[in-house]
Amino acid sequence: MKVLVTGGAGFIGSNLARAMLAAGSFEEVRVLDDLSTGYAENLTGLDVAFTEGSILDMAALERVADGVDSIVHLAAIPSVPRSVANPRASHDANATGTLNVLEAARATGVEQVIVASSSSVYGSNPTLPKNEDDWTRPLSPYAVSKLATEGYAIAYQASYGLKTLPFRFFNVYGPGQAAGHAYAAVVPKFIDAALSGQALEIHGDGRQSRDFTFVADVCRVIMSAVSRRLSHPGPVNLAFNTNTTLLELISELEAQLGETVAKEFTDPRVGDVRASQADSLLLRELFPDVTPLPLADGLSATLAWYRGRIGLDTGAS
Structure with a gap:
């Protein structure tokens, strides 16, 4: 094929x-x-x-x-x-x-x-x-x-x-997602900032949710x-019917880093939606054999990839 x-x-x-x-x-x-x-x-x-x-x-x-x-x-x-x-x-x-x-x-x-x-x-x-x-x-x-x-x-x-x-x-x-540009997605942007010792920029109150x-x-x-x-x-x-706020995402990231990260709240961005969560019934009907990786495991794999990219010990906290 x-x-x-x-x-x-x-x-x-x-x-x-x-x-x-x-x-x-x-x-x-x-x-x-x-x-x-x-x-x-x-x-x-x-x-x-x-x-x-x-x-x-x-x-x-x-x-x-x-x-x-x-x-x-x-x-x-x-x-x-x-x-x-x-x-x-x-x-x-x-x-x-x-x-x-x-x-x-x-x-x-x-x-x-x-x-x-x-x-x-x-x-x-x-x-x-x-x-x-x-x-x-x-x-x-x-x-x-x-x-x-x-x-x-x-x-x-x-x-x-x-x-x-x-x-x-x-x-x-996941691994391979670029962080170092103005339009970076939220997961690599947060990881990159956390590993660099910078404050995580949160647009709005952080209670907006996503289906990662x-x-x-x-x-x-x-x-x-x-x-x-x-x-x-x-x-x-x-997507698989999950609903995670940005504050919950940061909490999980902090748990995996073993430390609290600085946060900077800024104005909401034009065009952003407040909440996003998929009804996955059709997806599971068409693809019954696909079992999604939990966010904690996916975030761990992504964090390990970023640590490897900047030469950090992937076992360090």
Whole structure:
């Protein structure tokens, strides 16, 4: 089986490529990434066919898609704050880029396309947990672009018979997630600050909640979907019905560090949702064999990776 991973030099993409190669059941893993948010070093030592290029380049897309069985489309400009700062770039990469990927799949005869949407599409909907049939009300340009991502995938299944599967990701974290930039996700940002002796910046009161999902669990679900050529006529939440506030996350981090960390509370960010928790009934129906890693274990593995990166003793407190 031959698979193309767009955005494969990014955090989730490189973890997925590594997992696919380790599984031994994938004949070829191709990666397309323009390295705007991914890093070539994430692919060091991996036997992938890497092409540096953009999903906005149709010719490049068609070249790398030709001959593959499935495309896992992860390429995007992530981050709600980044989209608020530059909505056009987020739209171009996330909405138009997805349309290009689907068109390339159609042109080259690819059987299946899996796309990454986001829990941010639920926006101002206060219902918890979030069910795939709940109404959506995006609060940021990023969320709008991700709603377009899954909408295009669903439409191409209905219009052209393409096997598509849109996953709504919920706060994926784990080893390999970059911390040192302005739009870093909360888990690496907190870990990096804690290990550097800096205060953890908390936007708002810290009681906003998230459904944190370990990256290895995300990879296992995606690989199962690819292996089974799975499709679904609507979006699927890819998270496991957990609800952790940022203050609870910090408490767990402090327990693993064995010390209290400094905290700095700042104003809430524009576009952020207050609470996010997935209804995982559909996910568990489609993927009954996937058992998620508890947050404490996932955070421990992530913390160990970051300590290794900065040369600290992984057994130290």
